[in-house]
Amino acid sequence: MAINNLSKDLAPITSSTMADIVEVRLREYLKKKSFRPGDALPKELELAEALDVSRNVLREALSRLRMLGMIETKKKRGMILARPDILGTFERVLDPLIIDTETLQDIFELRLVLEMGLADLIYIRKTDKDIAELENIAKKEINHDNSFRIKNEIAFHGKLYEMSGNDTLKRFQIMLLPIFDYVVTLEKKPTRGKVNHLDLVQILKTGTKEDFKKGMEAHLKPHFDRLK
Amino acid sequence: MAINNLSKDLAPITSSTMADIVEVRLREYLKKKSFRPGDALPKELELAEALDVSRNVLREALSRLRMLGMIETKKKRGMILARPDILGTFERVLDPLIIDTETLQDIFELRLVLEMGLADLIYIRKTDKDIAELENIAKKEINHDNSFRIKNEIAFHGKLYEMSGNDTLKRFQIMLLPIFDYVVTLEKKPTRGKVNHLDLVQILKTGTKEDFKKGMEAHLKPHFDRLK
DNA sequence: CACATTTGATATGTACTACATAACTACTAT
DNA sequence: ATAGTAGTTATGTAGTACATATCAAATGTG
Numbered sequence: 109m110a111i112n113n114l115s116k117d118l119a120p121i122t123s124s125t126m127a128d129i130v131e132v133r134l135r136e137y138l139k140k141k142s143f144r145p146g147d148a149l150p151k152e153l154e155l156a157e158a159l160d161v162s163r164n165v166l167r168e169a170l171s172r173l174r175m176l177g178m179i180e181t182k183k184k185r186g187m188i189l190a191r192p193d194i195l196g197t198f199e200r201v202l203d204p205l206i207i208d209t210e211t212l213q214d215i216f217e218l219r220l221v222l223e224m225g226l227a228d229l230i231y232i233r234k235t236d237k238d239i240a241e242l243e244n245i246a247k248k249e250i251n252h253d254n255s256f257r258i259k260n261e262i263a264f265h266g267k268l269y270e271m272s273g274n275d276t277l278k279r280f281q282i283m284l285l286p287i288f289d290y291v292v293t294l295e296k297k298p299t300r301g302k303v304n305h306l307d308l309v310q311i312l313k314t315g316t317k318e319d320f321k322k323g324m325e326a327h328l329k330p331h332f333d334r335l336k
Numbered sequence: 337m338a339i340n341n342l343s344k345d346l347a348p349i350t351s352s353t354m355a356d357i358v359e360v361r362l363r364e365y366l367k368k369k370s371f372r373p374g375d376a377l378p379k380e381l382e383l384a385e386a387l388d389v390s391r392n393v394l395r396e397a398l399s400r401l402r403m404l405g406m407i408e409t410k411k412k413r414g415m416i417l418a419r420p421d422i423l424g425t426f427e428r429v430l431d432p433l434i435i436d437t438e439t440l441q442d443i444f445e446l447r448l449v450l451e452m453g454l455a456d457l458i459y460i461r462k463t464d465k466d467i468a469e470l471e472n473i474a475k476k477e478i479n480h481d482n483s484f485r486i487k488n489e490i491a492f493h494g495k496l497y498e499m500s501g502n503d504t505l506k507r508f509q510i511m512l513l514p515i516f517d518y519v520v521t522l523e524k525k526p527t528r529g530k531v532n533h534l535d536l537v538q539i540l541k542t543g544t545k546e547d548f549k550k551g552m553e554a555h556l557k558p559h560f561d562r563l564k
Numbered sequence: 565c566a567c568a569t570t571t572g573a574t575a576t577g578t579a580c581t582a583c584a585t586a587a588c589t590a591c592t593a594t
Numbered sequence: 595a596t597a598g599t600a601g602t603t604a605t606g607t608a609g610t611a612c613a614t615a616t617c618a619a620a621t622g623t624g
Contacts, residue, residue, distance in 0.1 A: 125606065127399055139433065151575060162608040164392060167577090171355055171396040172403045176429050184575055184616040191436055192429040201404050201420040205367060208419055214504035217457060221505065225453025228553070229445060232563055276442030277449065321549065325456070335460055353577065379604060390579040395606090411586040412604055 126161055130169040133159060138178070138189060149179065149187040175200075195279050202283055204290035216291045219284050220331055222277070223265065224324060229272040231317040238271045239312050246305035258289075264305050295334070301327040354389055358397040361387060366406070366417060377407065377415040403428075423507050430511055432518035444519045447512050448559055450505070451493065452552060457500040459545040466499045467540050474533035486517075492533050523562075529555040 134155075143149070150158075156166040170187070173179045177192040204212060245267055249260040262285060269281040303326040311323045325332075362383075371377070378386075384394040398415070401407045405420040432440065473495055477488040490513060497509040531554040539551045553560075 127606090131403070139431070142433070153575085164395075164609085165607065167392075168396055168399040172400050175359070175400045175403075178429065178434070181576065182616080183577080183614070184573095186575060192434060194426070194429050194435065194439065197429055198422070198426050200363075201406065201422050201425055203367065205370070206406070206420060207422065208373075211422065211504055214502050217500075217502050218505055218508070221450055221453035221457060221500075223453070224456055225449035225451070228452055228560055229449060229563070232560070272445075272449075274442050274445050276439055277446055280446070318550075322546075332456055332460070335457070355577085381604085392580085393578065409605065411606080412588055412602095414604060 126165045127168040127172075130159055130161055130165055131172055134169055134173060143189040145189050145191050147189050148185070149189060151186055195276065195283060199283050202287065204287050207287070212287060212291060215284060215287050217335065219281070219288050220328060222281070223268070223328060224321070226268060226272055226277075227317055227321045227324060229274060229277075230268065230312075231320065233273040234271050234312065238267070239309065242267050242271070242312070243306075243309045246309050249305065301329050303327040354393045355396040355400075358387055358389055358393055359400055362397055362401060371417040373417050373419050375417050376413065377417060379414055423504065423511060427511050430515065432515050435515070440515060440519060443512060443515050445563065447509070447516055448556060450509070451496070451556060452549070454496060454500055454505075455545055455549045455552060457502060457505075458496065458540075459548065461501040462499050462540065466495070467537065470495050470499070470540070471534075471537045474537050477533065529557050531555040 138149075149155075152163055152166060152170070156163045159166065170179065170181075174181065176197050177190055179187050180190045181187045201207075207215075242264065245260060245264050249257055249264075252260070266278070266281060269278045272278070303323045305327075308320070308323050308327060311320045315323070366377075377383075380391055380394060380398070384391045387394065398407065398409075402409065404425050405418055407415050408418045409415045435443075470492065473488065473492050477485055477492075494506070494509060497506045500506070531551045533555075536548070536551050536555060539548050543551070
């Protein structure tokens with residue numbers, strides 16, 4: 109009995125199901141063979157046979173990789189290796205209603221960190237055209253109802269991300285928007301920093317990078333003040 | 337014939353496979369019924385019947401959600417809703433060998449942005465103990481071979497993330513490490529800013545937040561100079 | 565000969581059945 | 595009353611069959 113319990117405590121290496129194992133093995137396989145995107149993969153039956161599992165199990169594993177965008181399948185051409193869309197997969201689990209409050213807060217802070225750190229990229233890549241567009245957005249926000257103001261707020265900060273010239277960053281921001289909104293709506297009253305959007309535009313036109321960083325800090329200060 | 341083509345052009349809304357649809361429907365279902373983590377879900381057969389698909393298809397969809405950590409299953413208790421580990425899922429597709437170079441560069445920049453933006457959180461939450469630890473790490477890096485220096489570099493910046501008091505951020509950094517390394521090793525010669533780690537520690541001890549931001553900027557300058 | 569159509573082969577998508585396995589429940593025996 | 599056993603139940607795995615879409619070759623027609 110003791111031995112039985114012991115072996116049970118020591119050897120529960122069969123932690124995962126077949127599908128889990130197959131998923132890992134497939135990953136290793138794709139990596140090891142160093143397939144390039146677009147390359148054709150063996151057919152399901154061959155893979156299932158090689159791994160010695162049923163086609164069902166194999167398909168469960170393939171289903172996961174397919175969802176992650178690592179493979180694509182066409183009815184007859186079989187499967188091909190694809191470029192995973194790293195952010196698309198992220199998005200699937202990024203739901204404010206499901207994430208626990210602690211992580212939610214972490215992500216909120218993450219966005220503050222991003223916006224504070226954006227300045228360097230923006231000053232490397234900003235163009236006059238960008239600034240003009242940004243100014244247009246900022247000007248529109250005067251004298252409008254609250255729902256419009258929120259949309260405009262999003263447009264303004266979104267444009268800043270766009271000016272970073274980093275698509276991944278921009279998409280990342282779009283994904284984080286719902287969470288940012290969710291946390292912000294939990295706040296009692298609207299936060300408004302001493303530096304508004306038009307001020308920031310003005311700094312971008314004539315000020316230095318350091319000015320802009322200070323301006324952004326003042327703009328976001330109400331959010332930072334809430335942290336502890 | 338023309339009509340046939342027309343209807344074919346107009347009605348291909350069944351773009352995705354059943355498993356894709358079921359995955360989405362399940363997501364909606366979980367959200368709509370506002371299950372809390374730990375709540376029991378209906379059994380596979382019931383779900384399959386309700387959705388009018390085979391148990392196979394349903395399981396392919398469940399397999400995905402399970403991988404994302406949204407649900408967990410025990411042999412008899414059925415399935416329960418779980419908290420997805422948002423970063424764990426991300427990690428699965430984050431392989432420098434698979435990601436295209438453009439995204440790789442984007443992520444490299446993302447990390448620079450994060451490190452520049454960290455200052456605010458660090459100055460809100462840093463403790464003397466943190467700084468002492470950081471100093472220990474920085475002191476160790478003198479007179480060592482290159483491989484040790486890289487490890488130490490990682491330890492130092494990792495400690496900075498840790499000092500932000502944001503677990504998600506810290507884990508995020510760990511995930512991005514391989515990519516950062518990968519990009520850095522592509523560089524011709526080691527980059528070294530005018531401000532080194534010990535300088536940064538000194539600033540943390542006696543300097544202001546603005547000093548630290550400037551210091552970090554100088555420290556990372558070689559990386560930024562490479563951007564265009 | 566060239567082009568359009570048809571037909572067949574092939575790989576994935578879906579369905580259904582059967583059984584294995586683990587875990588909870590209830591009952592039975594000492 | 596407790597230990598042990600048998601039964602029940604839900605997930606895990608295997609296997610078969612057929613549907614569907616697509617490519618390729620064969621066939622027919624001008």
